[in-house]
Amino acid sequence: MSIPSFYLEPANFQVDFEDIRHVREAVFVIEQQIPPDIEFDELDQYCHHFIVRDANYLAVGTGRLSPEGKIGRMAVLQQWRNQGIGRSLLLALLEKARGLGLTTAFANAQIGALGFYEKFGFIQEGDTFDEAGIPHRTMRLQLEPLAQIPRAAPRPRETSVDAARIDTLESALSATLLLISQARRQLYIYSRDLEYALYGQNELVEALKQFALRDRNGGVQILLQDPANVRNQQHPLIDLAQRLPSYFLIRTPEQAEDLQYLSAFVANDVDGYLFRLLGDRYEGHWSPNSPARNRQLCEEFERVWQRARPCTEFRALGL
Structure with a gap:
């Protein structure tokens, strides 16, 4: 099946809520039968969100990063899977975590997704536990800090120059x-x-x-x-x-x-x-x-x- 190109961008949860909800409802609520009151929580408004869109600006994937470095709500519409969207989302979330100065990132991953996280260096931690009726396990990754780019000191405003x-x-x-x-x-x-x-x-x-x-x-x-x-x-x-x-x-x-x-x-x-x-x-x-x-x-x-x-x-x- 030929899948069109896609692009990824930071999302504003309030502005992009309908698109984020569309993807997460399709994946978690409808496909995995997770109750909506569990899927959408109070943490959403404090998280950093990313969204993936197709060439027609339709949302096809999303993910979020909490202030303490927890990656979650990674969702890709079924017809868009195995196209590299999950990889793009995870890399964007990890880059955001590094940009925030976090030293670790972690995720409560569904058992079927453990291999996906391991490809990026995540290590399994603790025992298997149940979350929303689905077996999960914590995955953790130590983050390397971003290279510091030297910034010049701000220049003082100069006298107005005639055009x-x-x-x-x-x-x-x-x-x-x-x-x-x-x-x-x-x-x-x-x-x-x-x-x-x-x-x-x-x-x-x-x-x-x-x-x-x-x-x-x-x-x-x-x-x-x-x-x-x-x-x-x-x-x-x-x-x-x-x-x-x-x-x-x-x-x-x-x-x-x-x-x-x-x-x-x-x-x-x-x-x-x-x-x-x-x-x-x-x-x-x-x-x-x-x-x-x-x-x-x-x-x-x-x-x-x-x-x-x-x-x-x-x-x-x-x-």
Whole structure:
């Protein structure tokens, strides 16, 4: 049977509850006959959740990590099993545990799943016990701490810099690279189709990669007006976003007023910006430090972002 690609992302239990419930009810309540009042407990709201979706944005798998490092509620819809989803979920949960500074992770695993956990280094602990009428055993894994990435000390805010004109691809690229290098945790990109001549440059893609990996709490938000045009080409920035989905979020405007917006811009979180009046041209202006103009662009970005839809066209990762 040919199964389409899937992708994994962190979930918000309140926002994604219906999708999480759909998977867990199908697996635990219907398939394994576990009572719903046992399956959904008070711990859910305090856990870190992950969800796996297919190419149509439908939930097909989920799992959670408690604050003390307990992995649980690992569930994959029956027709999606043996496709690597369980492996992807477990690796994501373990990475989250390491990121939280935990030194061990453990799970109360059903007897039939012991071999799955052992493949990842988990060791059986204690005796077999009954949970919800199903035999379980505790599995425990010692976690290696994440390598510490040196962080530069925050730079003091500099005096506002008057905007400078740009009128060529080279000047736009140079300014964009500087904005990326100066950003601390967040970058905002508003573009019609991620102009390949600019955003397809290897130097720029590598700069975005290094920025994303520099801080696990940071990321790049992209508003993309015309995903269909990008989908028809091999775009290195989209490839990067697919490899690092936790750091690159892409949304597509849907309202007419947003789709008619002709300009393009980049803004960072240290008051820098680059603005081009027409997204398919390179004439515009930029400044490494212009708080008023940066705030104006960031507020416009946030307004559109809140009413835009997730751009699922590029999120099928096949993990």
